[in-house]
Amino acid sequence: MNLLLLLPEDLVAPDRACLAGRRLDHVRTVHRAEVGDDLAVGLLGGRMGRGRVLRLDGDALELALDLDRDPPPKIPLTLVIALPRPKVVNRVVAAATSLGAARIVLINAWKVEKAYWGSPRLAPDSLRHQAILGLEQAGDTVLPDLRLARLFRPFVEQELPALVGEGTGLVAHPRSGGPAPRTMPVPITLAIGPEGGWIDAEFDSLLRAGMRPLDLGPRILRTETALAALVGRLF
Amino acid sequence: MNLLLLLPEDLVAPDRACLAGRRLDHVRTVHRAEVGDDLAVGLLGGRMGRGRVLRLDGDALELALDLDRDPPPKIPLTLVIALPRPKVVNRVVAAATSLGAARIVLINAWKVEKAYWGSPRLAPDSLRHQAILGLEQAGDTVLPDLRLARLFRPFVEQELPALVGEGTGLVAHPRSGGPAPRTMPVPITLAIGPEGGWIDAEFDSLLRAGMRPLDLGPRILRTETALAALVGRLF
Numbered sequence: 001m002n003l004l005l006l007l008p009e010d011l012v013a014p015d016r017a018c019l020a021g022r023r024l025d026h027v028r029t030v031h032r033a034e035v036g037d038d039l040a041v042g043l044l045g046g047r048m049g050r051g052r053v054l055r056l057d058g059d060a061l062e063l064a065l066d067l068d069r070d071p072p073p074k075i076p077l078t079l080v081i082a083l084p085r086p087k088v089v090n091r092v093v094a095a096a097t098s099l100g101a102a103r104i105v106l107i108n109a110w111k112v113e114k115a116y117w118g119s120p121r122l123a124p125d126s127l128r129h130q131a132i133l134g135l136e137q138a139g140d141t142v143l144p145d146l147r148l149a150r151l152f153r154p155f156v157e158q159e160l161p162a163l164v165g166e167g168t169g170l171v172a173h174p175r176s177g178g179p180a181p182r183t184m185p186v187p188i189t190l191a192i193g194p195e196g197g198w199i200d201a202e203f204d205s206l207l208r209a210g211m212r213p214l215d216l217g218p219r220i221l222r223t224e225t226a227l228a229a230l231v232g233r234l235f
Numbered sequence: 236m237n238l239l240l241l242l243p244e245d246l247v248a249p250d251r252a253c254l255a256g257r258r259l260d261h262v263r264t265v266h267r268a269e270v271g272d273d274l275a276v277g278l279l280g281g282r283m284g285r286g287r288v289l290r291l292d293g294d295a296l297e298l299a300l301d302l303d304r305d306p307p308p309k310i311p312l313t314l315v316i317a318l319p320r321p322k323v324v325n326r327v328v329a330a331a332t333s334l335g336a337a338r339i340v341l342i343n344a345w346k347v348e349k350a351y352w353g354s355p356r357l358a359p360d361s362l363r364h365q366a367i368l369g370l371e372q373a374g375d376t377v378l379p380d381l382r383l384a385r386l387f388r389p390f391v392e393q394e395l396p397a398l399v400g401e402g403t404g405l406v407a408h409p410r411s412g413g414p415a416p417r418t419m420p421v422p423i424t425l426a427i428g429p430e431g432g433w434i435d436a437e438f439d440s441l442l443r444a445g446m447r448p449l450d451l452g453p454r455i456l457r458t459e460t461a462l463a464a465l466v467g468r469l470f
Contacts, residue, residue: 233466
């Protein structure tokens with residue numbers, strides 16, 4: 001946790017916060033903070049700065065806030081990711097959030113097992129929690145726009161073309177073309193397939209929606225590794 | 236597992252392999268292969284190709300091999316990574332291997348907890364297993380050169396300058412300079428600090444060893460996310 005993220009309900013005054021639970025435990029046991037210390041803090045969806053510890057014990061952490069700067073800007077990137085295995089979803093959402101993606105869409109694909117969609121990890125509170133962990137890691141306060149597209153075709157045919165818009169749409173697909181370009185018009189919309197890849201019909205639909213194929217090279221990377229490598233390359 | 240990696244002891248003839256254990260289970264339960272199917276296979280440290288399933292049951296998987304191509308080339312990259320928490324070591328080694336790094340050095344730093352060095356995950360067999368998982372993911376057969384540098388100073392002062400050599404040395408450090416360049420002389424040696432960052436004395440030592448500071452931008456990334464982003468950017 002590189003930023004203590006405050007929720008609106010933590011504010012007891014405009015410049016004063018009081019919190020407990022997971023974040024209190026973390027500040028006590030990992031940061032090992034003491035009264036008088038300054039912590040890096042941010043208000044969810046708002047500004048960032050310092051919080052001076054006024055009180056810290058087993059019940060509560062109380063902070064005097066000085067929020068003097070804006071969070072880092074989001075990168076103009078929509079990630080369209082075929083729903084990974086439930087145990088991987090958490091890492092993918094946290095990693096994509098930490099990288100600063102503005103929007104994350106988890107989408108169905110032929111090779112996504114149906115049972116994945118029933119996972120409790122897809123509950124809104126669970127996804128939001130993972131995104132918050134990503135913000136705490138990165139030092140950011142603004143949640144990405146995070147949504148589920150349970151049906152592939154309506155999303156790809158009716159919504160994706162508008163997302164690509166005047167920017168660049170890319171679909172990662174092995175052996176589909178040359179190496180990834182290093183610069184291109186933003187916003188960028190990047191689709192990453194399931195472990196077994198997109199099937200031909202899906203790949204064709206994505207191309208019809210305005211996406212261009214993108215070859216990641218001879219190695220097959222895990223979803224979270226591939227998206228970090230692509231973000232590093234493109235931004 | 237995108238490549239079934241064969242060990243020398245699996246070979247019962249130059250073009251025939253027989254194996255059991257974890258890989259057998261994976262082929263039966265995840266790939267759900269049957270006799271007559273072709274699997275993507277590679278020989279550890281050697282060539283890659285197809286393996287036709289001759290026998291597949293609860294006891295063994297027997298394959299007829301046709302290894303007709305070389306593995307993808309390693310990227311000319313040495314990663315010098317401050318030893319992460321034990322639960323993170325596995326992910327970092329597998330991710331770095333899957334990205335194709337030629338060499339991985341896990342190094343001590345002031346903010347690495349001493350206890351981490353006692354973790355069973357640092358046993359040679361455990362590290363090698365994680366690297367093998369990275370090869371199986373990526374579709375590669377060549378293990379990276381993987382080593383531990385339990386002492387920071389001797390490694391940085393006596394070995395690092397030669398690793399940097401005529402190539403480029405980079406040390407990731409927040410707010411240390413401009414954005415990462417996109418191209419530079421290879422081989423590249425890239426140092427990534429512990430969660431709390433390098434202390435000043437370590438950073439200075441790394442600079443004296445020929446490393447240049449590299450700023451990853453306003454967000455603080457986890458080790459495995461940062462290294463993937465940097466590999467994506469630099470190669």
